[in-house]
Amino acid sequence: MAVANEVQKRSVNKKSASDGQLERKRLRMMMLIRRFEERTYQEYTKPGQRIGGFCHLYSGQEAIAVGIAAIYQKGKDYLINGYRDHGHSLALGMKARPAMAEMFGRSTGCSKGKGGSMHFFQAEVGNIGGHGIVGGQIPLGVGAAFSCWYKKTGGVCFTLFGDGAINQGTFNEALNLASLWKLPVIFIVENNHMAMGTQVERASAEPDLAQRACGYNMPHRNIDGNDLDTVIDELTEAAEHARRGEGPSYLVANTYRFRGHSMSDAMKYRTREEAEKARLRDPITLYEQHLRDRELIDDAAVEAIETEVRAIVDDAAQFADSSPHPELEEMYKDVLAEQYPLQK
Ligand SMILES: Cc1ncc(C[n+]2csc(CCOP(=O)(O)OP(=O)(O)O)c2C)c(N)n1
Ligand SMILES: [Mg+2]
Numbered sequence: 398m399a400v401a402n403e404v405q406k407r408s409v410n411k412k413s414a415s416d417g418q419l420e421r422k423r424l425r426m427m428m429l430i431r432r433f434e435e436r437t438y439q440e441y442t443k444p445g446q447r448i449g450g451f452c453h454l455y456s457g458q459e460a461i462a463v464g465i466a467a468i469y470q471k472g473k474d475y476l477i478n479g480y481r482d483h484g485h486s487l488a489l490g491m492k493a494r495p496a497m498a499e500m501f502g503r504s505t506g507c508s509k510g511k512g513g514s515m516h517f518f519q520a521e522v523g524n525i526g527g528h529g530i531v532g533g534q535i536p537l538g539v540g541a542a543f544s545c546w547y548k549k550t551g552g553v554c555f556t557l558f559g560d561g562a563i564n565q566g567t568f569n570e571a572l573n574l575a576s577l578w579k580l581p582v583i584f585i586v587e588n589n590h591m592a593m594g595t596q597v598e599r600a601s602a603e604p605d606l607a608q609r610a611c612g613y614n615m616p617h618r619n620i621d622g623n624d625l626d627t628v629i630d631e632l633t634e635a636a637e638h639a640r641r642g643e644g645p646s647y648l649v650a651n652t653y654r655f656r657g658h659s660m661s662d663a664m665k666y667r668t669r670e671e672a673e674k675a676r677l678r679d680p681i682t683l684y685e686q687h688l689r690d691r692e693l694i695d696d697a698a699v700e701a702i703e704t705e706v707r708a709i710v711d712d713a714a715q716f717a718d719s720s721p722h723p724e725l726e727e728m729y730k731d732v733l734a735e736q737y738p739l740q741k
Pocket of ligand 2: 559560561587588589590591592593
C-alpha cells in the first residue's frame with residue numbers, strides 16, 4: 398500500500414460543538430455504514446439470497462463519505478459517484494430502509510428497486526448517483542458543477558471515482574474543462590489502491606496519483622482518507638476555493654477496501670498480511686480513539702451506538718424483505734427525467 402507524499406493534517410475541528418455531539422454523530426454514521434455493508438454481505442451470501450446483481454461494499458472507506466457529508470450543503474451541492482455508492486447515500490441522509498430495499502430490488506427502494514446496488518440516487522439532496530461505467534461519472538460531475546456556476550447557486554459538485562477510473566479518457570477531458578472554466582467541482586479519487594484485482598503500481602505509470610493532476614493547473618494533493626478530521630479539513634479548503642469562484646481541486650484520498658472488489662472475489666491479488674496491516678488503520682477505530690482521547694466518548698456510548706445501528710439495519714432488512722417487487726409496467730418509467738428537481 399504505497400502512500401506517497403501523504404499529507405497528514407490531523408487537526409482539531411474548531412467548529413465542532415464542545416460537548417462532542419457532532420463528533421458522536423459522525424462516528425455513528427461511519428458505524429451505520431459499516432453495519433449496513435456487513436449486513437448486505439450476509440444477505441447476499443446466505444442461502445435463499447435476497448440480493449442479486451453487482452454489489453460493491455464500502456467497508457474501510459467510510460471516512461471519505463462522512464467527511465463529505467460534514468461540509469455538504471443540501472439544496473445547493475451535488476454528489477456524483479461510481480458504483481461503490483451505499484456509504485455516500487447514507488451519509489447524505491438516505492434512510493437505511495429505502496437503501497436496503499434497493500439492494501433487495503423492491504419498489505420501496507431509493508430507485509424504486511430498478512437500480513440496485515450500483516444506482517443509488519436521491520435527487521432531492523443532489524445525490525445524482527450511482528454509476529456503473531468506470532469514469533463515466535467524471536464529466537457528468539463537471540456538468541453538474543457547470544450548472545451551479547451558470548445559475549450562480551454557490552453549489553459545488555463532489556465528484557468521486559476510483560484509482561482505476563483515472564486511466565479513462567473521460568478523466569482528461571473533465572479535468573481540463575473544469576479547470577479552464579474554473580468550475581466549482583472537487584475531484585476526489587478514492588484510492589483504495591486496487592481496481593478489481595489490479596494494484597495501482599501495475600496500472601498507473603505514475604503511482605503517486607496526486608501527480609496526475611499536475612497538467613491541469615488546479616490544487617492537487619494526497620490526503621489521508623482514513624482520518625475523518627483530515628478529510629473534513631481538506632474538503633473544507635477545497636470547497637471554499639470552489640465557492641470563491643477559483644475553480645476545481647483534486648484530492649487523492651488514500652484508503653483501503655476491507656472486502657473484495659465485489660461479491661465474488663477470492664482476493665488472490667493481496668496477501669493476508671497486507672489486509673491485516675490495513676485493518677490497523679480502520680477509519681472507525683481511528684476516529685473512535687480520537688474521540689476517546691478527547692474524552693468525548695466512552696465504552697457505554699460506543700455500545701449504545703452499536704446497539705442502535707444494529708437495530709436500524711435489522712429493521713431495514715425486515716422492511717426490504719416484506720416490500721413488494723416493482724410491477725412489470727414500472728419497467729419503462731423513470732428512464733428519462735424531463736426536469737431535474739433542483740432546477741425548479
Ligand atoms: C468502462 C468500464 N470498464 C470496465 C469496467 C469493469 N470494472 C468495474 S469496476 C472496475 C475497477 C475500477 O476500480 P476503481 O476505479 O479503482 O474503483 P474501486 O472499485 O476500487 O472503488 C472495472 C475495471 C466498467 N464497469 N466500466
Ligand atoms: Mg480502486
